[in-house]
Structure formats: structure tokens, C-alpha cells
Amino acid sequence: MPLVGIYIACASLLCILAMVADLLHGLRNRKLWFPCIVDLNAKFGSVWFMCTMMANMLPSLATMNTKELVTNVIALGVLVITLVVNICIQINTGILFYSVDDADVLVATPVYTYLKGTFLQSIIYAVAYVVPLLMLLIIYACSSLAILKSKEILESKYQSAHQTTLMDQELQQPGRVLTVEKLKQHVSNYWIMAGTGSPQFMTACSATTSASGVICALTSVLLILFMIVDLGNLMDYSSDYKWSMSLIYIIQSIGVILGTIAPVARCFAALSFKLSVKWIWKQLKVYKVESYWTQKLYDWKQSSIHFPSRSRKCKIVIHHLKILSLSICIGFQKTIVVACKIIAVIPILITMIPVFFVICVSYCLGCRTCLKAMFSASSIVLGQNPEQLENDRDLRQYVLQLQDDIEFAEKTLKGISKSVNHLIRKSEKQQPxxxxxxxxxxxxxxxxxxxxxxxxxxxxxxxxxxxxxxxxxxxxxxxxxxxxxxxxxxxxxxxxxxxxxxxxxxxxxxxxxxxxxxxxxxxxxxxxxxxxxxxxxxxxxxxxxxxxxxxxxxxxxxxxxxxxxxxxxxxxxxxxxxxxxxxxxxxxxxxxxxxxxxxxxxxxxxxxxxxxxxxxxxxxxxxxxxxNLPQVIAMKCHENAIEKREASVQAAAQLLGETTQIINSLQVRELPSLNPDELAFIDKWCAYLKNPFP
Known part of the structure; x- marks a missing residue:
């Protein structure tokens, strides 16, 4: 059994390292929605560790297609429900609060002795263990329904912006007209389209993601409190796993604390992504549920289904049951979204407290100059600087959002634009x-x-x-x-x-x-x-x-x-x-x-x-x-699959940086009088050079 305990500890350690790798990868690539590369492979011994894993994996839902979403959510639901039932049985039987010593005597740890056999004991553990797990499962299902419709909306807006880009007459000219500067602008446009229209970016800015981060933070607080209360018995476990139980407990506790960093940081990153006065005010209107949260359910409600029976009465009953069940699901979905928005307000309030504190201190000290400078800086962060808006109005037409009435944060837009320029400059140092x-x-x-x-x-x-x-x-x-x-x-x-x-x-x-x-x-x-x-x-x-x-x-x-x-x-x-x-x-x-x-x-x-x-x-x-490199770079900017667009544009930016000098050196040459599509084939070149024509 100690060997089994070591295996569980090692598996938990690998999951911790994977979550830390996700965090470092997101920070290094300036993707604050922390792209998740972790997958759920096994049942973990700690429920709170499971909650942390679920909160970290939430953005990965956006990278799945419809079948993958359904399969993964159902599999996760089966696992979570199994864990919940297992925990409830342990709470009901009392086995969760005791360990066997000498095969006969039940020994209770101090924290459990006080609550032994009380109703309060069951309530505390039911809330502490079961509720966060079920809430995250519900958030998963809620987010999956929104993701399905959100992708359709973003895809429609992407295609519209893509057609706008293709209407540029300069991009319809032969490849030699695509200078390095125009290619940089072209890549930057698609970089903004791919970045703001990324499913993971969209999920990171959602209320459900913020709510999952808050829940994850609460589980970490509960874990720390339980560790403080039960610190004296941390290394005293009388179980068949022996000393390996302490190893599991320590590693998974570290995993819960470290795994909380990314979900919590994602909450505050979402504020910087779309931070504006209008956006904050809209978030505070928690009662408003956007259509994309429930549109998929409405579509299913209005769709027709195949009836196995030819009986008219059976068809009526089945139809009414479908409408009733989906109506209940729509109401439940709206309730969950409102609840998540209420929870998501917590990071906003936490963020605004220091701002108001500085304002009060500055006003009390009479530092009007400092106060004026702070408001000026805030207006830039909140996207209210008219000059900056005027300078970046061309880039804003490539921003993809689910809600058109919310102005995208100026700081985020500039950050996305700078990131692609940074990538190109970095790639320019790798010339062949x-x-x-x-x-x-x-x-x-x-x-x-x-x-x-x-x-x-x-x-x-x-x-x-x-x-x-x-x-x-x-x-x-x-x-x-x-x-x-x-x-x-x-x-x-x-x-x-x-x-x-x-x-x-x-x-x-x-x-x-x-x-x-x-x-x-x-x-x-x-x-x-x-x-x-x-x-x-x-x-x-x-x-x-x-x-x-x-x-x-x-x-x-x-x-x-x-x-x-x-x-x-x-x-x-x-x-x-x-x-x-x-x-x-x-x-x-x-x-x-x-x-x-x-x-x-x-x-x-x-x-x-x-x-x-x-x-x-x-x-x-x-x-x-x-x-033909300019044409290749321009084509690589566009990718049909929404999940692969960011990687495709990134490859185009790297290719542009690596070949900048080559493109500049070749653009001074006179190309054959061939159609742009024919320049890509060596046989067309050979035929023209042997028999040139006007």
C-alpha cells in the first residue's frame, strides 16, 4: 500500500508540474488566459486538488469541437458524480473522520473529535468538499453551451473581417507589391483577429471563468485553514498507506495552492483585457444574460426531433416534454450565469478598492496634481483617451467581440499589436x-x-x-x-x-x-x-x-x-x-x-x-x-479552423521576421509577366523564360 501511495503522490506531482508549465508558458508568451495543456487522466485522492485541476482546465474547453465537448463534459460529469457519491457515503458512515489503529480502535484527530457525531460536522464537510466540485461541474456544462454558440458568432465576425481585408486592392496585386511593411500590417491585422477571436481568449473573459477562479481561491483558503487547525496531526496517519499518506497530503496541498495561481490570475487578467467604465458597469448588471449563453438551448427547443412512435398522442407528449425540459434548462442556465456574474464581481471589487483608497488618500492630503495625473492615466487604461482611439481606429475594425456594444480596452489592443511586432523583431535575429x-x-x-x-x-x-x-x-x-x-x-x-x-x-x-x-x-x-x-x-x-x-x-x-x-x-x-x-x-x-x-x-x-x-x-x-514568400505569408495568416488560427498567424509572423532581408533583396528584381497564381510553379517559369511574351 505505501507503494500505491507513492504512485498517487508522483501522479499528483506530475499534474502540479503540468499546471506550473501552463502558467510559465502563458507568462512567457504573454497569453494571460494561460493556455492549458493539461488533460484529465486519473482520479485524484484530494477533492480540492480535483477542483484546482478543473479550474485550470476550463479554458481548454474552447479548443474542442462539438463532439469533443460533449464527450469530455459527460466523462467529467461521471467522474465528479462518482466522487461526490463516494464522499457522501463516507460522510454518512463516518469513515471519513476516523482511521483504524491496531485494527480495533477508532482514533479521531483533534479537529474531528470536536465535531464528532454532530450535524454541523456533516454540513461543514458536505459544503467544503461537495459544493465546490458540483459548482465547477455545472460551470463546465454552462460554459460548454456558451462556447458552442460563441464560436459561431466569432466565426461569422472573422469571415466578415477576412473579406474586408481581401477587399484591399494592394493585396490583389502580384506578390511583388506585398512589401515587408505591408506584410507586417497584414500580419498584425490577422494577429488581432486571431487573438481577440480566440476561443480561449473568449472563455478567459467570461463570467464562468472568473467564477471558477474565485471558487478555486476559496478552496485554497479552506485548505490552509484546515491545515492550520490540524497541523499537529499532519504527520500522524494510521492507515494502510502508512507514511505515504503524509506525502500525498503534502504534495496535493502544494498543488492546490500553486494551481490556484493561474485561475485567480485569469480573473484579474480578464479585467485588463476589456477594462473600461462601460464594461465594468455592464458586469455589475448581473441580471442581464446575453443571448449566446442560452441560444443553443433555444435552437434545440425549436428544432424538430424524430418520433419513434406513429401515435399522435405520443408525439404530443414527447414534444411537450422536450419543450418543458429545455425550458427548465434555459431557466437553470440563466440562473447559473447570474450566479457566476455575482461571483465574478468579487475580483472587480477587489481591483477597485485600491483605486478608491488612493483617491481618498490623495484627496485628503490635498495632492490634486497627483489625483489629476492618476485620472489621466486611468483614462488611458480604461480606453477613454480620444487621441489614442483616433490613432488605433484602423486596428479596431479587426477586433472580434461577442458584444459589439462593449469597447475593447485600449491597453489590451496596444499590447496585442506590440506582441506581434516583438515576435517579428525576435525572428529577424534568426535570418538564414x-x-x-x-x-x-x-x-x-x-x-x-x-x-x-x-x-x-x-x-x-x-x-x-x-x-x-x-x-x-x-x-x-x-x-x-x-x-x-x-x-x-x-x-x-x-x-x-x-x-x-x-x-x-x-x-x-x-x-x-x-x-x-x-x-x-x-x-x-x-x-x-x-x-x-x-x-x-x-x-x-x-x-x-x-x-x-x-x-x-x-x-x-x-x-x-x-x-x-x-x-x-x-x-x-x-x-x-x-x-x-x-x-x-x-x-x-x-x-x-x-x-x-x-x-x-x-x-x-x-x-x-x-x-x-x-x-x-x-x-x-x-x-x-x-x-512567392509574400504570398505564402499572406495565405498563412488565414486559417479556416478557429482553433488553429493563432498558431497559423504566429507561424506567419515568424516566417516574415526570418525572411525580411530575403524579401527585400528579391523585390528589386523584375518578375516574369505571369499571373500571380502561375508564379508558384517552376514549369510556368521555364515555359515563359524559354518563350517570353509581352
Missing amino acids: KNLMKLLAESRGFEGVERIDSHHVPPLLSEEYLNCWSLPLVTLTSIAMSLPNIQKKKVDCLLNGVSEGLVYVKLVEETLNATDNHVSIQKAAKTLWVEVEVYHKWLGHKLPKPKPKVNTPGYILQWLRDTAKNKANEVESQDDNSRYKFICANSMYRITETIMLSYHENIDEVSQDELLAQLSSMIADILAACLT
């Missing part, structure tokens, strides 16, 4: 230096044209498609096959291509998502692992060990013939065979094209000259591909 050195060798886009020749037929008669990454991997393989090149030069090229392929893959995944292109991209990705890690091409070592002749012509012929033999070996149509054929076909066409470009003078070229040509072609292909 090797890639930028490689791009410096590019002066145009001629290398895109030189990788493929119409005079070289494909190995098979099927239509040949290409992608950006496959020629890059193939050209790098050719460069690595040159035996007389300094290792430093090859490593520099390899590092540049490695950094470049990260962004090339983003372009392909975002703009080249057709089935045919995806299969080629997968082949290039698999081949690159072999080339970069093992310095091999389809199983052949690069460079070739002990070549008979070290001339570029011999090396290119060896690669061409090897590729042709590999393609001829392909018989089956499985994925592995198709991968080998795609790679072999690319190597065959590129090596043959390079040899044709020298008109049988390839052996007169040195390996350093061939490496320079290969590096130039690689740089040109990378430059052509990366001209």
Missing part, C-alpha cells in the same frame, strides 16, 4: 545566413531556364511535371559528386540549400498542393534525406569512390547513365519504385541538359567552373521560388 550567402550568387532567374531542355525527352512517354525542390536536390547531388572540390565549398553549398529547402517546402505546401506535385515533392524530400545525411544518391556514394576519370564530362555521364539504369530497373508501380523513377528522371534530364549546353566541350571545363555554374543555377531557382 547560409541561404543569404547562396542567394547573393544569383543575379537573375536564368538558372531556372537552364535546368531543363525540350531537346531531352523524358525516360517515359508520360507527361513530366516538376517542382521547386527536386531540381535543387538533384543539382546539389551533382555538385557533391565532384571529387576535386574543397570540402568547405561543398559544405557551404549544402548548408545554404538545406536552409533554403525549409522555405521552398513552405511554398510548395501552400501553393503547389495538387496530387501530382505532392508526389514529386515527397520524392524530393525522401531523396534529400539520403543526400544530406548519407551523402548518397539512390544508394550511390557521392562522390564516386576512385573514379577512372575526374573530368566533369565523365562525372555527368556517369550520373546520367546511372539514372537511366535506375529508371529501367523500375518494374512495379509501388510508391518506392515511383520515387526512384521520379528522382532518376530528374537526374537524367538535368545532366543531359547541362552537357548539351556545352556543345561537347564539357571536358574543357574545370570542376570549379562547373561548381560555380551549379551554384548559380541553384541560387536562381531558390530566388525564383522565394519570390
Whole structure:
């Protein structure tokens, strides 16, 4: 049994560490709704510890879809009800207040002896243990109903703001018009949309979340009081768990106290999110219940249901029962919301007490100047500064709120805007230096044209498609096959291509998502692992060990013939065979094209000259591909799934910061006269560069 007790203590400790990790993650990323990464996996020995866990997990409800919400709330309800029934049985039987010593004698601790056998004893423990647990379960169900409708409202407003952004004529121009400054503004707009329209942000600002924080704080106070009263018997447990019971009690008590930090901080953070005079006044009107709290129940009430019986009387009875039950649920939901609003007023009052205290002290001391300055600062915090409102009116159109009549706090809006700028500046310090050195060798886009020749037929008669990454991997393989090149030069090229392929893959995944292109991209990705890690091409070592002749012509012929033999070996149509054929076909066409470009003078070229040509072609292909980065960043800002929008915009902001210098360097170049959608395909570039048209 002590081993079981140690297991419970370790499980509790892991949950504590997870809650602390959530808290630190939220503080570090300036997300004061403390995004929850904790999941409920087991029954904890302490009911108050369970309450703390539930209060910490409440924001995670907003990240679930309808099925997940229903499943998790039902599972949590079964667990909580089981715990409540278990506690009630223990209270009724009295086993909760006693421990067995020597298998015969019931020994009561001092705190229990005073209340032994009294009605007050049962009431105190029923309230202290059962009520917080049931209240949090009810809050979970209440919040889930509101989340379902709130997501629909936020989604509608997001789509409206998204269409407004798309109406910007500058975003309808080719990618080269999207300068870094305009991209920063674009990312900032979507950052505000994703941040204010985040389900977790919405849940953090709700009355139910504030109420759960207050309940969590009360459980911590009760725990501390019980610990003080029963301090003398903390290490005296006569149970089968022996000394491990004390370990469980101590760890879970620490967990309750530490776990209270995030829910309580979330209450006060909600004040700073939407703090304004109008918002505080609306919160004080606890009797008003917004429609999104009960709209889902009204929708169910008005919907039709399938009747299993054909009897008209049965249908009438079932219909009336449905209306009656949902009417009761609506009334109960409104009651819970009002109760939560009353509880949520507590943090507001606590926050306002210091303000009024400072005002009274300042007035009594005659510090009118200080008082005036304080009111001036308060007006800024409360969003009442007209100049600031005028400066940020463009950003406010991207703020998504459930209630349009509540003005979003100025301080919060500026904080959200600063956070994305901070992320971009931080990412700017992570510029891909090797890639930028490689791009410096590019002066145009001629290398895109030189990788493929119409005079070289494909190995098979099927239509040949290409992608950006496959020629890059193939050209790098050719460069690595040159035996007389300094290792430093090859490593520099390899590092540049490695950094470049990260962004090339983003372009392909975002703009080249057709089935045919995806299969080629997968082949290039698999081949690159072999080339970069093992310095091999389809199983052949690069460079070739002990070549008979070290001339570029011999090396290119060896690669061409090897590729042709590999393609001829392909018989089956499985994925592995198709991968080998795609790679072999690319190597065959590129090596043959390079040899044709020298008109049988390839052996007169040195390996350093061939490496320079290969590096130039690689740089040109990378430059052509990366001209699509602005379009990729703009597209990554928009995400259809509401739960993934914040992560998508964050990735776009990081990408913008990392590629700022690359975008600036490529925007001075003249792009081909292609449609914006065609700039994402290398085949379109090749066709245009071979036969340019006005």
C-alpha cells in the first residue's frame, strides 16, 4: 500500500508540474488566459486538488469541437458524480473522520473529535468538499453551451473581417507589391483577429471563468485553514498507506495552492483585457444574460426531433416534454450565469478598492496634481483617451467581440499589436545566413531556364511535371559528386540549400498542393534525406569512390547513365519504385541538359567552373521560388479552423521576421509577366523564360 501511495503522490506531482508549465508558458508568451495543456487522466485522492485541476482546465474547453465537448463534459460529469457519491457515503458512515489503529480502535484527530457525531460536522464537510466540485461541474456544462454558440458568432465576425481585408486592392496585386511593411500590417491585422477571436481568449473573459477562479481561491483558503487547525496531526496517519499518506497530503496541498495561481490570475487578467467604465458597469448588471449563453438551448427547443412512435398522442407528449425540459434548462442556465456574474464581481471589487483608497488618500492630503495625473492615466487604461482611439481606429475594425456594444480596452489592443511586432523583431535575429550567402550568387532567374531542355525527352512517354525542390536536390547531388572540390565549398553549398529547402517546402505546401506535385515533392524530400545525411544518391556514394576519370564530362555521364539504369530497373508501380523513377528522371534530364549546353566541350571545363555554374543555377531557382514568400505569408495568416488560427498567424509572423532581408533583396528584381497564381510553379517559369511574351 505505501507503494500505491507513492504512485498517487508522483501522479499528483506530475499534474502540479503540468499546471506550473501552463502558467510559465502563458507568462512567457504573454497569453494571460494561460493556455492549458493539461488533460484529465486519473482520479485524484484530494477533492480540492480535483477542483484546482478543473479550474485550470476550463479554458481548454474552447479548443474542442462539438463532439469533443460533449464527450469530455459527460466523462467529467461521471467522474465528479462518482466522487461526490463516494464522499457522501463516507460522510454518512463516518469513515471519513476516523482511521483504524491496531485494527480495533477508532482514533479521531483533534479537529474531528470536536465535531464528532454532530450535524454541523456533516454540513461543514458536505459544503467544503461537495459544493465546490458540483459548482465547477455545472460551470463546465454552462460554459460548454456558451462556447458552442460563441464560436459561431466569432466565426461569422472573422469571415466578415477576412473579406474586408481581401477587399484591399494592394493585396490583389502580384506578390511583388506585398512589401515587408505591408506584410507586417497584414500580419498584425490577422494577429488581432486571431487573438481577440480566440476561443480561449473568449472563455478567459467570461463570467464562468472568473467564477471558477474565485471558487478555486476559496478552496485554497479552506485548505490552509484546515491545515492550520490540524497541523499537529499532519504527520500522524494510521492507515494502510502508512507514511505515504503524509506525502500525498503534502504534495496535493502544494498543488492546490500553486494551481490556484493561474485561475485567480485569469480573473484579474480578464479585467485588463476589456477594462473600461462601460464594461465594468455592464458586469455589475448581473441580471442581464446575453443571448449566446442560452441560444443553443433555444435552437434545440425549436428544432424538430424524430418520433419513434406513429401515435399522435405520443408525439404530443414527447414534444411537450422536450419543450418543458429545455425550458427548465434555459431557466437553470440563466440562473447559473447570474450566479457566476455575482461571483465574478468579487475580483472587480477587489481591483477597485485600491483605486478608491488612493483617491481618498490623495484627496485628503490635498495632492490634486497627483489625483489629476492618476485620472489621466486611468483614462488611458480604461480606453477613454480620444487621441489614442483616433490613432488605433484602423486596428479596431479587426477586433472580434461577442458584444459589439462593449469597447475593447485600449491597453489590451496596444499590447496585442506590440506582441506581434516583438515576435517579428525576435525572428529577424534568426535570418538564414547560409541561404543569404547562396542567394547573393544569383543575379537573375536564368538558372531556372537552364535546368531543363525540350531537346531531352523524358525516360517515359508520360507527361513530366516538376517542382521547386527536386531540381535543387538533384543539382546539389551533382555538385557533391565532384571529387576535386574543397570540402568547405561543398559544405557551404549544402548548408545554404538545406536552409533554403525549409522555405521552398513552405511554398510548395501552400501553393503547389495538387496530387501530382505532392508526389514529386515527397520524392524530393525522401531523396534529400539520403543526400544530406548519407551523402548518397539512390544508394550511390557521392562522390564516386576512385573514379577512372575526374573530368566533369565523365562525372555527368556517369550520373546520367546511372539514372537511366535506375529508371529501367523500375518494374512495379509501388510508391518506392515511383520515387526512384521520379528522382532518376530528374537526374537524367538535368545532366543531359547541362552537357548539351556545352556543345561537347564539357571536358574543357574545370570542376570549379562547373561548381560555380551549379551554384548559380541553384541560387536562381531558390530566388525564383522565394519570390512567392509574400504570398505564402499572406495565405498563412488565414486559417479556416478557429482553433488553429493563432498558431497559423504566429507561424506567419515568424516566417516574415526570418525572411525580411530575403524579401527585400528579391523585390528589386523584375518578375516574369505571369499571373500571380502561375508564379508558384517552376514549369510556368521555364515555359515563359524559354518563350517570353509581352
